[in-house]
Amino acid sequence: MMDSTASRQEFPTAASMRFQKLLQLSGAVVLSALWLGAARAATGGEPAAAQIDVAACLSAAAADDMDKATPACAAVIDNEKTAKPDLIRALVARGALLAQHDQIDRAIADDSRALLLDPGLADVFNARGELWLKKGDKPKAVQDFGAALRIDPNHEKAKANHKAIARELERIGAQMAVAGKPSFNCAGARRPVEKAICGNREFADLDREVYAANARVLREARNEGEARKLQREQDDFIARRNAGFGRPGYDLKKAMQDRLQRLNGVDGY
Template sequence: MMDSTASRQDLLTAASMRFQNLIQWSGAVLLCALPLGVTLAATGGEPAAVTQVDIAPCLAAAAGDDMDKAKSACADVIDNEKTAKGDLIKALVARGALYARHDQVDRAIADDSRALSLDPTLADVFNARGELWLKKGDKPKAVQDFGAALKLDPNHEKAKANHKAMARELERIGAQMAVAGKPSFNCARAARAVEKAICGNRELADLDREIYGSHLRVIREAQSPAEARKIQREQDDFIARRNSGFGRPGYDLKKAMQDRLQQINGVDGY
């Protein structure tokens, strides 16, 4: 009877120990599954602090045009891997605008380009980068960015004005390129040696065309028929001297043409 009672007691004790071990194991699993801050709190430790990247100093320095403060404050945001995407874009745009105001064009373009790689729907940034490309003299890239801004926002006033102005400028450049190296007369009909020389030299051909264009302008601006006739006689005299002087020792065709262009346009070039 005593042995039976002892056996039951041993079984109860073993079951109780297994139950306690199960409770401890379950508690350990639960702690592992909790976030770090909650785990520390549950074990009596201090909650883990969540790092917040403060963008305010960067935006304030950029808005205040404080380059020195903005460099460090914005770098703290931009170079921090924990910065939220939205804040990173704001910091890049703010610093890019600051660089642009201080004529640091390449740095401004770099910041705007990175911002656009993160969010290609920013019409204002496309327009701003287009204006920067224009400062660098890269007109095709400027037009491309202005066009991208208008595609995103057809009512973007600055982009519309910029795109329109650039389209006209490119049209003008295209027209100039179309006649580059071509004189004011038809080279297929050139008979004189001086005309053939002009047709065979791009610089002389451009000079001839400029002389002709400037001559027509001053004729149109003449205050009276008598003044217009006087201007035409001067041009006829120049052509006659050019034709007779070409090929003679000491005659410099290029200099003669440059002198005539300056005579028509005046010392100030107009």
């Protein structure tokens, strides 16, 4: 069996790919600083200030080494002299590492601080959106995915995330809109069982689910004959429900639950 370390190396995660980008940027910063220091020394200018070692933070985070990354990144993030670009890189790197280790709240805090420093980071908005999603905060997640897309309309991951969560929110909204409403119009309810269903949210939801499940199996029937047979079963259930309601021992909730289970079992659902 391939060990987990080899697997991570062969199939890099999105977070590790982001670390590689950060390391490349860090290298450019270090080279720039060295060139500037050499230029000042050659012209007799002031000596360059000591460079904060952001590369150590980035490399430790990319290697998923929490023991090394924790002090290395803290040294950069907590230093008041750290240049803004390096501070952002360290925050993003540490945030991604924390997310990998399921320290969601701390990861969100780092990403949020990075976004305050530079609100044009589409990748970080998307990353924070995924963290909000892990916390179950779908409204905040969709806001962050949307922010990423406003910055970069072609951000593929943000597009996929935004589409998926928007559909989920739409589905939840649709469910809330019909919650507590049965499959029929309560204004026309005449039978005692219909009035009981209209007066009980749980009964109303069950009635609507039974109706929807029956409609599904009818659509998926292999032929017209099978569809007629399935509809007769539903009609028989309604007739037994109407006749049995109110009699000693009749359990309306159980009758609807049994019918729903039978419908959902017709095609293996």
